[in-house]
Amino acid sequence: MHSMNRKKPSAGKGVSYAKWGYLFILPFFIAYICFTLIPQLMTFYNSLFENYRDGLTQVGPNFVGLKNYVKLFSPDNSGTIGMLKYFGNTIVLWLLGAVPQILVALLLAVFFTSYRLNLKGQQFFKTVIYMPNLIMAAAFSMLFFTLFSPVGPVNQVLLSAGWIDKSIDFLALKVPVRLLISLMNFLMWFGNTTILLMAGIQGIDQSMFEAAEIDGASSLQVFFRVTLPLLAPILVYTIITAMIGGLQMFDVPQILTNAKGTPDRTSMTMVMYLNNYLQTSKNYGMAGAVSVVLFIVSAGLSLFVYNSLSRQYSQAPRRRNRL
Amino acid sequence: MKKLIALLLALVMVFALCACGATAPAEKPAEGTPAEGTPAEGTPAEGTPAEGTPAENTPAEAESGEGKVFNIYAWNEEFKGFFEKYYTVPEGVTVNWVITPSDNGAYQQKLDEALLNQANAADDDKVDMFLAEADYILKYVNADATQDITKLGVTDFSNTYAYTVQAASDPDGVVKGVSFQCCPSALIYRRSIAEDVLGTSDPAEVQALLDSWDKFNAVAADAKEKGYYMTASFAETYRVFSNNCTSPWVDADSNLQFDPQIEAWIAQTEDFVNNGYTLTAGVWDQEKNDQMFADGKTMCFFGPAWYFNFCMGNAQDPDKGCSGDWAICEGPAAHFWGGTWLLAPAGTDNPTMLADIMNTFINNEEVCSKLVSDEKQFSNNQKVNAKFAEDPNYGSAFLGGQNDVAVFSAMTDNIVWENHTIYDQLLNEGLQTYLQEYFKGTVDKETALKNFYNYVNETYPAIVTP
Numbered sequence: 001m002h003s004m005n006r007k008k009p010s011a012g013k014g015v016s017y018a019k020w021g022y023l024f025i026l027p028f029f030i031a032y033i034c035f036t037l038i039p040q041l042m043t044f045y046n047s048l049f050e051n052y053r054d055g056l057t058q059v060g061p062n063f064v065g066l067k068n069y070v071k072l073f074s075p076d077n078s079g080t081i082g083m084l085k086y087f088g089n090t091i092v093l094w095l096l097g098a099v100p101q102i103l104v105a106l107l108l109a110v111f112f113t114s115y116r117l118n119l120k121g122q123q124f125f126k127t128v129i130y131m132p133n134l135i136m137a138a139a140f141s142m143l144f145f146t147l148f149s150p151v152g153p154v155n156q157v158l159l160s161a162g163w164i165d166k167s168i169d170f171l172a173l174k175v176p177v178r179l180l181i182s183l184m185n186f187l188m189w190f191g192n193t194t195i196l197l198m199a200g201i202q203g204i205d206q207s208m209f210e211a212a213e214i215d216g217a218s219s220l221q222v223f224f225r226v227t228l229p230l231l232a233p234i235l236v237y238t239i240i241t242a243m244i245g246g247l248q249m250f251d252v253p254q255i256l257t258n259a260k261g262t263p264d265r266t267s268m269t270m271v272m273y274l275n276n277y278l279q280t281s282k283n284y285g286m287a288g289a290v291s292v293v294l295f296i297v298s299a300g301l302s303l304f305v306y307n308s309l310s311r312q313y314s315q316a317p318r319r320r321n322r323l
Numbered sequence: 324m325k326k327l328i329a330l331l332l333a334l335v336m337v338f339a340l341c342a343c344g345a346t347a348p349a350e351k352p353a354e355g356t357p358a359e360g361t362p363a364e365g366t367p368a369e370g371t372p373a374e375g376t377p378a379e380n381t382p383a384e385a386e387s388g389e390g391k392v393f394n395i396y397a398w399n400e401e402f403k404g405f406f407e408k409y410y411t412v413p414e415g416v417t418v419n420w421v422i423t424p425s426d427n428g429a430y431q432q433k434l435d436e437a438l439l440n441q442a443n444a445a446d447d448d449k450v451d452m453f454l455a456e457a458d459y460i461l462k463y464v465n466a467d468a469t470q471d472i473t474k475l476g477v478t479d480f481s482n483t484y485a486y487t488v489q490a491a492s493d494p495d496g497v498v499k500g501v502s503f504q505c506c507p508s509a510l511i512y513r514r515s516i517a518e519d520v521l522g523t524s525d526p527a528e529v530q531a532l533l534d535s536w537d538k539f540n541a542v543a544a545d546a547k548e549k550g551y552y553m554t555a556s557f558a559e560t561y562r563v564f565s566n567n568c569t570s571p572w573v574d575a576d577s578n579l580q581f582d583p584q585i586e587a588w589i590a591q592t593e594d595f596v597n598n599g600y601t602l603t604a605g606v607w608d609q610e611k612n613d614q615m616f617a618d619g620k621t622m623c624f625f626g627p628a629w630y631f632n633f634c635m636g637n638a639q640d641p642d643k644g645c646s647g648d649w650a651i652c653e654g655p656a657a658h659f660w661g662g663t664w665l666l667a668p669a670g671t672d673n674p675t676m677l678a679d680i681m682n683t684f685i686n687n688e689e690v691c692s693k694l695v696s697d698e699k700q701f702s703n704n705q706k707v708n709a710k711f712a713e714d715p716n717y718g719s720a721f722l723g724g725q726n727d728v729a730v731f732s733a734m735t736d737n738i739v740w741e742n743h744t745i746y747d748q749l750l751n752e753g754l755q756t757y758l759q760e761y762f763k764g765t766v767d768k769e770t771a772l773k774n775f776y777n778y779v780n781e782t783y784p785a786i787v788t789p
Contacts, residue, residue: 052784052785053435054783054784054785055462055465055466055745056435056438056439056462056463056466056467056468057466059784059785076773076776076777077773077789078769078770078773080773082777149608149609149610150604150608150609150610151609151610151613152609169763172760172763172765173765174765258426258427258756259427260756260757260778262756262760262765263760263765263766264760264765264766264770264774265774265777273781276778276781276782277781279427279428279432279782280428280431280432280749280782280783281782281783281784281785283781283784286781286784
């Protein structure tokens with residue numbers, strides 16, 4: 001394309017459209033440099049300093065090298081490395097929500113796009129499953145907090161049904177809290193994922209499905225041999241964005257556990273941990289170090305997922321040829 | 324359906340615009356008024372007869388050279404209500420309230436930003452007065468962000484309670500603010516339960532039976548035997564202990580330390596929880612509040628005037644409550660809870676009005692009387708409080724006619740203000756949060772303390788934890 005464009009002006013007639021192309025994408029790059037690249041570099045720079053507020057007194061910034069990182073990864077007196085624990089929490093919370101989210105979304109997307117099922121009232125269903133995403137995460141968390149409190153409706157129902165004889169403090173137990181957080185994230189995001197995947201499936205040439213059917217493929221075969229391989233690019237995109245969103249999980253656990261990550265800090269995510277440093281003492285050094293680690297982890301995991309899934313995708317056509 | 328979605332989205336956008344626009348109008352009057360009212364005498368002359376009220380005119384005249392917008396930072400609407408009722412704002416001045424809830428230190432963050440930016444802020448954006456609670460007042464009093472109010476004209480502290488002045492004084496004794504209320508905290512008990520457990524509901528007799536921790540703990544066992552809880556929250560007695568600490572949270576080298584009083588609270592709560600003398604709810608939890616209904620099983624609560632008048636709504640509920648079945652006495656140890664101080668920020672452009680507000684709320688007997696009689700506050704004016712304490716006709720219906728002002732007046736002498744640090748609020752909050760997990764049985768004590776230390780490290784890098 002470029003070479004073609006460059007040749008044309010030399011012929012003396014055509015106009016260089018490439019120049020306009022660059023001009024049109026310029027605003028994005030300016031915005032990217034100002035609002036993403038520079039802050040990112042500044043975060044790294046800040047993470048090398050001791051810089052916080054003690055009451056109303058500013059301490060630093062004093063250059064301390066990698067001391068903040070060393071502190072981040074040094075175990076406390078019981079041998080736990082906080083950073084790793086909170087990273088583990090984040091991954092567990094994300095997986096508990098994201099795996100069902102993608103599976104359900106995939107299933108719904110296939111149902112909605114299937115010309116054989118030809119569901120009526122699709123617009124209605126699509127709107128409804130997207131609805132939870134329109135509610136503020138904070139409001140959603142407060143709702144669940146109230147529902148599952150020791151004197152909340154859930155306990156009252158269980159008590160009056162006679163299933164339990166003493167109210168359960170759900171929010172003081174590790175498994176229920178984690179499940180609740182995952183459930184909320186699932187409810188909030190599966191609609192969004194469904195719509196993305198539907199767009200992906202609708203982008204696949206209908207004749208593929210028809211051809212498979214004529215060849216006598218069962219629905220399952222169509223799904224695994226036709227839909228899934230052709231959907232792979234969108235699926236990879238969905239998984240990576242969900243993963244980055246999941247690693248940055250904050251609002252739901254923050255509100256549900258009142259910023260404390262209870263019980264025993266097992267629902268404290270990486271960003272909540274970061275926020276602990278930033279909130280009261282404006283500790284830019286430590287918060288910067290956590291951000292940099294978070295960035296490296298996100299980038300690494302994204303690359304890993306992208307590579308492993310794309311490879312599968314590039315193998316897929318070959319497999320189909322063998323059919 | 325598409326139309327419906329479009330309508331919904333449009334509504335959301337309109338709402339968002341409205342929400343953003345709401346703050347704007349506050350600034351407008353400020354621009355409008357100076358044009359009309361700049362000459363000092365111009366404005367008051369219109370309404371009032373020329374000779375009549377020289378005393379009232381003085382503050383307004385003095386104001387003319389000062390800022391037109393008076394910014395007050397607060398964390399709730401409580402003082403705003405009193406201010407709007409009892410303080411006459413000089414003409415030409417607009418009062419702008421900046422209210423941020425105090426949860427997780429959000430109010431302090433907002434306030435800190437404003438105070439640190441005070442020197443560069445435009446006159447109309449400067450903080451002119453801010454409110455602070457006992458738990459973090461030192462952070463501001465000990466900093467240069469606040470100024471000496473005696474230089475502004477607030478000099479008469481003869482009627483205020485000593486601890487309220489100590490709290491607002493820096494280490495050199497410079498006073499930087501006043502409190503409009505005094506908050507001695509009492510033992511609030513259910514008369515009917517006390518009758519059952521102790522055989523009496525008379526405040527003096529109950530006090531004699533509960534005036535030390537040993538007696539209190541022993542009575543807890545009796546209460547349990549009769550099917551009652553002594554307290555409804557694991558942290559109910561926290562303030563009673565923590566206000567009597569003999570050492571601050573951090574020592575001179577910034578090491579975190581546990582005062583024997585805090586250790587005693589932990590030991591007592593362990594005992595109470597293990598024996599079922601208390602519920603494990605937090606101080607503000609629904610589970611505790613439900614105990615305030617008539618069918619509640621809890622005998623003792625702790626709190627000042629504001630607590631039983633404004634936070635025990637369930638007890639005051641006309642259907643399920645039990646107003647009148649309550650009484651107060653000093654309890655095992657003198658203590659206070661909360662209290663709102665009005666502090667003078669350095670660099671305010673309305674010093675005269677600021678001093679005038681402070682004087683009104685501590686020395687204007689008419690206003691202080693109304694705070695007691697109409698607003699159910701325990702005012703920070705000893706003379707006014709004494710008047711109500713001696714009045715045989717004064718009594719609180721909620722407390723079955725008991726004169727609460729008399730009880731509180733007697734308690735104030737025993738309150739001490741010492742061993743406080745700038746970190747108190749979040750250390751008290753954090754300790755309670757993480758130990759609650761231990762008391763609920765989720766984690767062992769060691770883990771709970773470790774989590775508390777991690778929390779301290781993250782929140783205050785300057786503090787060294789064990």
